[in-house]
Amino acid sequence: MKTSREELLDLGEEIVCRQGFGGFSYGALADRAGIRKASIHHHFPSKSDFGRALMNRCVRRVERAFEALETDRRRGSALLRSVIQTRRTGCAHSGAVDLVTAMSADPAVTDPATREGLASARETLVRHIAHALQVGRRDRTIAVAGDIEEEARAVFAQIAGAELAARASGNVAEFDRALATLDRRMSAY
Amino acid sequence: MKTSREELLDLGEEIVCRQGFGGFSYGALADRAGIRKASIHHHFPSKSDFGRALMNRCVRRVERAFEALETDRRRGSALLRSVIQTRRTGCAHSGAVDLVTAMSADPAVTDPATREGLASARETLVRHIAHALQVGRRDRTIAVAGDIEEEARAVFAQIAGAELAARASGNVAEFDRALATLDRRMSAY
DNA sequence: GCGTCCCTACCTAGTGGTAGGTTTCTCCTG
DNA sequence: CAGGAGAAACCTACCACTAGGTAGGGACGC
Numbered sequence: 080m081k082t083s084r085e086e087l088l089d090l091g092e093e094i095v096c097r098q099g100f101g102g103f104s105y106g107a108l109a110d111r112a113g114i115r116k117a118s119i120h121h122h123f124p125s126k127s128d129f130g131r132a133l134m135n136r137c138v139r140r141v142e143r144a145f146e147a148l149e150t151d152r153r154r155g156s157a158l159l160r161s162v163i164q165t166r167r168t169g170c171a172h173s174g175a176v177d178l179v180t181a182m183s184a185d186p187a188v189t190d191p192a193t194r195e196g197l198a199s200a201r202e203t204l205v206r207h208i209a210h211a212l213q214v215g216r217r218d219r220t221i222a223v224a225g226d227i228e229e230e231a232r233a234v235f236a237q238i239a240g241a242e243l244a245a246r247a248s249g250n251v252a253e254f255d256r257a258l259a260t261l262d263r264r265m266s267a268y
Numbered sequence: 269m270k271t272s273r274e275e276l277l278d279l280g281e282e283i284v285c286r287q288g289f290g291g292f293s294y295g296a297l298a299d300r301a302g303i304r305k306a307s308i309h310h311h312f313p314s315k316s317d318f319g320r321a322l323m324n325r326c327v328r329r330v331e332r333a334f335e336a337l338e339t340d341r342r343r344g345s346a347l348l349r350s351v352i353q354t355r356r357t358g359c360a361h362s363g364a365v366d367l368v369t370a371m372s373a374d375p376a377v378t379d380p381a382t383r384e385g386l387a388s389a390r391e392t393l394v395r396h397i398a399h400a401l402q403v404g405r406r407d408r409t410i411a412v413a414g415d416i417e418e419e420a421r422a423v424f425a426q427i428a429g430a431e432l433a434a435r436a437s438g439n440v441a442e443f444d445r446a447l448a449t450l451d452r453r454m455s456a457y
Numbered sequence: 458g459c460g461t462c463c464c465t466a467c468c469t470a471g472t473g474g475t476a477g478g479t480t481t482c483t484c485c486t487g
Numbered sequence: 488c489a490g491g492a493g494a495a496a497c498c499t500a501c502c503a504c505t506a507g508g509t510a511g512g513g514a515c516g517c
Contacts, residue, residue, distance in 0.1 A: 099375045100288050118463050163414025183436040184373035186288045229448045236446035247372040257425035259418045307497050
């Protein structure tokens with residue numbers, strides 16, 4: 080049976096989230112996919128190509144999620160919780176993190192196009208969070224004091240830091256502990 | 269002239285902060301130190317040894333800083349600002365981060381002793397921030413609503429996330445933007 | 458037949474690490 | 488104070504291994 084590009088990206092993403100982009104190798108990917116290393120090069124000539132494809136897919140996914148969020152009529156707290164949940168799932172498997180965080184954290188990501196994609200994904204996520212906060216402030220389900228964008232960047236950073244905490248300790252509970260203040264801001268109402 | 273262990277650790281720390289522990293190699297360290305690769309092995313037999321030594325030194329440094337903080341009679345906001353400033357300096361050089369963040373972010377750190385040291389350093393930093401928040405609440409220079417430890421973990425995560433933001437964008441300004449809410453909490457009083 | 462997919466076999470560069478010899482500093486003793 | 492022993496610092500040369508990447512050929516479907 081033929082191995083599709085998409086399958087390879089799936090497997091690769093899993094490895095990158097666990098080992099970082101630098102710790103991800105064509106050999107390991109080939110083993111998981113059940114094909115030879117050289118065959119990976121057929122689909123993605125260079126490792127940079129793979130990284131770019133991974134990031135492009137990620138950007139599209141994040142943008143689709145953003146569009147879905149905009150038409151989502153749930154309360155603000157529910158929106159924010161879903162954003163957090165999405166990024167939490169990565170931490171569920173021990174030692175793994177969100178692809179965006181994994182790529183942000185890894186200095187081995189040097190390709191300009193990949194970095195640009197990463198920056199774009201990060202900005203979309205900030206807008207994502209800003210929207211949730213905006214809705215939450217209006218429907219009084221999230222306590223938001225100051226400027227929305229400022230708050231959104233703070234929350235985004237807090238979530239990324241929470242992922243790092245979970246990975247550093249190897250314990251998902253640390254993710255929740257680092258975000259407990261957010262939970263409180265949502266239950267105060 | 270003889271190269272001291274300390275000098276090697278200094279140079280190594282710089283590389284690790286910029287390239288991560290996985291991206292740090294004995295070859296690169298040797299080049300910077302002006303000696304041969306095998307000579308590095310004389311001081312630190314294995315790369316794990318180097319990582320452990322680096323982390324041990326970091327732990328001691330953080331603990332010393334914590335002791336200094338406890339006898340520091342400045343206002344809470346000044347204490348918190350100094351904590352942030354210490355971790356900001358890493359971002360000043362493009363692409364670099366704090367050693368603690370660099371090690372937390374890198375899945376290549378697998379040695380148990382190193383990970384334990386890292387966890388210890390992280391916990392000390394949390395206590396560090398908690399103390400600053402405590403003082404700041406008392407002298408009314410920082411707005412702290414809920415549980416101090418919860419807030420400290422949130423702030424710690426936010427700072428780590430800010431470092432990631434700065435690195436991902438290659439722009440120190442992103443560090444400040446992600447921490448603008450903290451600034452506001454300190455200037456409100 | 459041609460393009461897609463995959464293979465074996467190989468290359469080069471760089472990794473952490475070792476073996477064993479040379480220099481250089483230190484320190485103790487005659 | 489001279490000098491030698493021994494340790495500490497450093498060297499060259501090498502090892503085994505893995506990395507990303509290439510060349511060229513076989514199998515299979517349209």
